[in-house]
Amino acid sequence: MTSSPAHPASEPAGDRVETGGRRRPTLRSDLRAALPDGLIALVVTGAVFALIYVRIRAGTSSTLSVMPFMADTGKFWMYFLSQAFGWSALLWAWITVVLGLFLSGPRPSWPPLSGQRLERLHRTTSLNTIALIAAHALLFAAELFRSDSARWDSALVTAFVETFVPGGYVSGTGRIAIPIGQAALYLAIPLGLLFYVRHRIGPKTWRVLHRFVIAVYVLSVWHTLLYGTNVWYDGWFRTAVWLLQIPIAALLLLRLLRPARRSEELRGPRAHTGSPTGWGLRLGGRLAIAGVIVALIGVIVSGYDGGRTAPPEDTSSSHVEHD
Known part of the structure; x- marks a missing residue:
């Protein structure tokens, strides 16, 4: 998924660095540009959370077949929110990959965006995908911490290990699904941010590494199909x-x-x-x-x-x- 520098006039001068007469996007400028896309992602996450919550209350969610105690929506809302962030992360990863394939393959006549704007949208959805995956993981850890009756320091360590340390989660399907999700997170962060240092590692090296972004998406889908209680059946x-x-x-x-x-x-x-x-x-x-x-x-x-x-x-x- 190749990229080309955005148009110099599209960014404030202080947010871009001169490189051979052309200016390259910076992480700061793209983070600012990612705000509208991020707000849309939050709205979508809220809608997914509402759908999960309503289905739990109505008793129609397959999650209750796996964890019947979660019928208590007032107690486990944080877990449902984690699920919602996971689904929106998967959707944003899907959008990011599609945009990247549009950029690196034959350009379609739609969507009606210039190559520069399409590339910038690809970068902002990539940044928001990382944020959504991180929010999904952090809320999962917060739910583990909240439901643990041990001392707060012991519960915090346990929640951290089970969420972020490969092999730390030892319950059921999670023994496989959680490390797969962790791999998606730990690959998404460097692969998504390497774009901003490609001038240091070289464009050829960056292009080779950037192709592994598809692995993040594959791992995310695999994690979802294995561990997403909404799609177990x-x-x-x-x-x-x-x-x-x-x-x-x-x-x-x-x-x-x-x-x-x-x-x-x-x-x-x-x-x-x-x-x-x-x-x-x-x-x-x-x-x-x-x-x-x-x-x-x-x-x-x-x-x-x-x-x-x-x-x-x-x-x-x-x-x-x-x-």
């Missing part, structure tokens, strides 16, 4: 999550087939200027993404999406209120 909601992956895979395949940079085009083996191994890896990548699209369609059509068909026998959780 078979149903339209889980199917919708799988369905949303088809545009990502299709745009990624299109970006590989028609990259914005000519150096990334896949020419014939004889016309390829690099090593045969490099050509083979590029061809393999295109075939792999095509296979992913076929697999996604198969999952959606067949209904075999990894969802559970009945509540688990063991509904124990470290979220259980201690007496």
